[in-house]
Amino acid sequence: MARRRQLETPSPEALKEIEAGIDRDLARSPGLRPPIADVVADAAQHASPLPQADRESIARDKADAERLRDAEGKGLVAVEIPLEEITADALNRDRIVMDEEELQELMTSISVNGLRLPIEVFEPLNPEEAGKYALVSGYRRLTALRRLNALSGERFRTIPAFIRAPGTIANAMVAMIEENEIRSGLSQYERGRAAASAVHDGVFPTVDEAVAVLFQNASKAKRSKIRSFALIHEELGDMLSHATGLNERQCLRLASALRCGGADRLRAALEQAAGRSAVEEWEAVLPVIEDSEGAPQDLSRGGRPKTGQKVERSRRTQVANGITIEREFGPAGYAIRFSGAEVTAELVDAVMDNVRHLLENG
Structure with a gap:
């Protein structure tokens, strides 16, 4: 039976000699060296690592750029839009009356402090008719800027705006109404007009559906x-x-x-x-x-059908000649009812004369 040979761990010196031999063989035969090894070696030789502070700054800039792109995609970044590119009445506006005194106050505030809250617009599918941007909310702010532009010329040529993507005209109208209800409530008539106009414009088939969605x-x-x-x-x-x-x-x-x-x-x-x-x-x-x-x-x-209001009646009282009298109370007030075969118009007139005499003389 053959005797097994016992393996021994090479010494550190032997390992170094083996590595040196491999390096000599690779140097004599370049074809045996993987190409990626040359690329890595060259990159490592010419690399000039940036300081830690610079690397952190680049990483922050990259993260900020990603957040900005994400915010722009969601319509959360305001952009300056020329006033002439915005159509205010592409949507049938819900508010039809503006208080002139309040509008003048808004113009003064914008002139002194600038516009604090951007308007909202969207890009319509028919820009040749509705303009490049259609207004969703901010009708008073846009009106104020346009008046200021007419007065001062170059200073108020653009307005900050969020560009939204409402998806449908119905969604745009919902956003318009909600913004107005929150900032300054619509009148009763303006609410109804908004629903009826949405049906007239073909946004909804019926008033019931328009009211259900818009409100x-x-x-x-x-x-x-x-x-x-x-x-x-x-x-x-x-x-x-x-x-x-x-x-x-x-x-x-x-x-x-x-x-x-x-x-x-x-x-x-x-x-x-x-x-x-x-x-x-x-x-x-x-x-x-x-x-x-x-x-x-x-x-x-x-609308709801009218429900008759209950009339309250007192207990009937029997008087002479088979006549009964009864007190009633209802929506129109109090009344005295006479009934019986002997009741005539002359009798009722006589009773009324006596009642009038009683009231006039205390």
Whole structure:
């Protein structure tokens, strides 16, 4: 049986001799040396490592550039846009009245301190019609800058803006309305007008859908009222000159009259009155509204059906000749009801005379 040879670990001197031999062989035969080895050796020979502070600065610049690109992609970086490149009415604006005194104050603030909050715009799909940029929010700020530009010329030629990507016109309108509601609430009529106009422009098929999307954060009761305000704009928008001056109660009463079929009479009243203020317009339509408040509503026009208010009656009291009297209380106030075969108009008139005499003489 052959005897196994026991392996021994080479000494450090032997290892050095082996490495030296390999290096001599590679030097005599360049083809045996991997090309990457030459590249690495040359790079290492000519490398000039930067100081630690410089390497950290480069790394920070790279990270900042990545964050900037990410923020720009999300529309979070404001850019200066020439005023003439922005179309203010590409979207049907929700706000139709601007307080002149407040606008003058805004112009003064911008003139002294600059514009603190950029506007929001988006790039429309039809720039030949809607312009390079269409306004989403910041109508008052844009108006103020344009007035200042007209007054001072070169100083106010651009405006800082966030470029958004709303995706759809509906989303752009939602952003516009939400911004206005947060900064300075819309009037009751302006809310309804925004919904009705969105349907007219083809953004939504119905007022119900427009209100559900544009005012999605509003309560169910508030959305119901906005549908009533939209009805006012649909029927009377071309006749009302001071609609934004109507309060919520007045708008609801006006919408109720429209649902009762009073549109023609209301339009005739407004045309005849030619009101110069919200008060005059309201006084012109009020008789029609009061006349229609007892009439049945057309439920196809929306709104809640009127519910009859309960009339309270007292216990009947029997008097002479088989006549009974009964006290009633309801929406119109108190009444005394007479019943029985002997009740006549002359009897009721006599009772009323006695009641009048009682009240006049204490």
